[in-house]
Ligand SMILES: Nc1nc2c(ncn2[C@@H]2O[C@H](COP(=O)(O)OP(=O)(O)OP(=O)(O)O)[C@@H](O)[C@H]2O)c(=O)[nH]1
């Protein structure tokens with residue numbers, strides 16, 4: 001039987017840890033047991049219950065206090081994550097005994113971990129060797145997405161993560177509850193974007209130089225042509241929105257396909273209408 005995992009990624013403060021907590025509660029109400037693992041060696045606090053916590057292996061605090069290493073917070077985090085990838089047997093011990101087959105990993109918010117350091121890719125490869133089906137869940141704060149040029153740059157970070165990891169991937173615009181009414185109205189234009197017209201509009205309003213305007217347009221065209229990146233909205237205060245996202249992810253990793261089919265109730269006992 002395969003096991004399932006979500007890798008929850010995205011820029012600092014995009015709502016990853018909150019998402020993990022919301023999902024844990026959501027699955028609890030569905031009577032599905034889902035575990036959360038903290039992979040952020042700089043985490044201070046979170047509201048979910050953890051199955052395992054990377055800070056027990058190594059924490060940024062330890063690394064920064066170590067006189068022989070002398071790292072600052074960012075280099076310290078990269079050091080910790082590299083140390084983690086060299087000690088996957090620690091993770092194996094933590095997750096091996098449990099019966100539950102579904103784990104959510106709360107990842108750190110340093111974007112370079114997803115775009116140009118192989119840490120996350122190594123983790124994905126390892127999980128796949130352990131028979132996990134892994135879904136990338138990439139969160140970006142919607143407030144940083146509903147402006148054309150910000151949107152293009154958000155899309156590109158999501159895209160580079162997708163390209164790096166090569167796994168099923170769901171992109172999410174988070175914190176919808178924080179958007180103003182006016183901002184919410186413009187949201188649809190970003191969920192089903194016509195990037196070129198968005199950008200043209202942006203140009204009318206700003207003084208972006210012609211050169212950059214052209215670059216943005218080319219990038220937008222490429223993303224459009226290949227239907228590369230799509231974002232889904234998440235309002236964590238709305239149970240239906242949480243459910244929609246969880247179904248999307250289940251679908252992406254084909255959760256449930258290998259579960260034993262339940263005996264259909266009374267199947268076969270019904271009288272065939274043709275018999276009577
Ligand atoms: N209103 C609202 N606030 C949110 C939501 N998600 C997160 N927040 C708040 O945003 C802040 C950051 O949320 P976290 O869940 O810690 O974000 P994170 O991505 O884990 O942050 P790092 O681990 O530091 O990268 C916290 O103050 C949260 O309470 C949301 O959906 N709605």
Ligand SMILES: [Mg+2]
Nearest residue numbers: 016017040043
């Ligand atoms: Mg966090």
